[in-house]
């Protein structure tokens with residue numbers, strides 16, 4: 001028997017290894033821990049640790065800067081997680097936001113039918129049957145026909161658990177933007193075309209969560225609803241859509257610095273699109289477990305505002321200030337998952353060179369821009385000088401301090417969290433007021449004057 005691995009098997013194994021390595025690195029260095037670990041964990045819950053929260057915040061801040069701060073046509077919102085349940089009735093989530101589940105008649109295990117391997121099937125509520133399936137728990141083929149299982153998390157408002165008090169955790173951030181549309185129009189100077197951006201948690205009772213932080217029950221989204229006038233022809237909405245397609249790509253490639261060859265744009269075919277969407281593109285990333293959705297971009301027509309206008313009885317139409325014409329704006333929605341961004345960024349930046357492992361993170365994303373060490377931890381004059389440098393840098397840069405172990409171990413630790421520069425105060429520093437600055441990617445060291453250090457680092461990281 002030939003025991004050598006064939007090319008694609010090796011490839012598969014390497015990819016699986018890569019995910020395992022990332023999960024281990026995340027735990028080891030404080031990016032991500034299993035949630036509630038001391039109590040045995042909780043299925044599919046993850047906590048972002050001290051370094052993870054920095055990277056996650058950097059992703060969100062960079063996104064906000066690009067899509068809100070640097071634009072004149074987009075404003076922000078931070079709405080409540082639990083909204084009036086009528087929102088979910090009007091949006092169609094109560095009726096349609098569900099996945100089909102098959103129940104085993106013998107052991108009552110519930111599982112997802114194979115059809116759901118098609119990521120778009122649930123948007124269409126595609127009819128599936130139990131035929132041809134086997135219970136993953138007991139292998140029985142005696143199965144009930146699939147039933148729809150709503151993915152929204154239910155809760156109760158107030159102390160009484162009565163149906164009148166039922167509420168839901170939002171399964172997406174987008175709907176609050178429609179619900180607040182009139183308030184935003186009345187209180188700001190926005191004029192069509194304009195967008196509203198929001199970053200926040202969303203909750204979905206996913207049936208098959210997994211692949212680390214790829215599919216979670218509690219996750220974060222960054223969404224924009226971009227409102228345009230009702231298009232006179234297809235060309236009009238297509239050109240607005242195209243601008244957003246380019247915008248999403250520029251975020252992925254220019255801001256996150258993700259390898260272009262790993263990104264694919266999948267045009268979602270008519271039969272797989274949600275009924276209200278006239279066009280959807282899924283931006284896919286080559287994750288180690290397959291090519292999967294990173295972000296979505298959809299043209300949702302005037303579906304949402306019309307529904308909320310009709311259901312709430314409020315006038316959610318936009319009145320053109322010049323012509324006086326009233327209409328329901330149409331909307332283009334780019335939707336970004338924060339956690340999937342985090343995972344793609346980690347996978348993309350993970351680099352092994354010989355024995356060395358480092359994260360080639362863009363300095364804008366790196367949890368710390370520099371680390372400062374005294375060469376030796378038992379020499380007060382080195383510690384004093386290094387501490388002074390550290391405190392000075394801290395005023396303008398997010399830097400960290402380390403005096404544990406030897407210098408090699410400190411470099412290795414900083415490499416694994418993607419710190420672009422390590423600054424060491426050594427004996428020469430006491431004489432000539434210079435320090436060693438080591439570059440993460442090349443591992444090369446140069447000497448920089450302490451008085452020029454901050455500008456040097458600021459210069460390097462802004463390149």
Ligand code: ATP
Nearest residue numbers: 119214215216219293294295296335336337339340
């Ligand atoms: P999928 O097909 O993978 O279930 P979706 O099409 O349901 O995703 P959307 O409803 O379009 O996803 O949500 C927008 C974005 O939110 C996704 O592109 C993804 O980045 C993120 N997202 C959605 N569901 C999850 C989840 N369970 N865990 C983490 N991120 C998610």
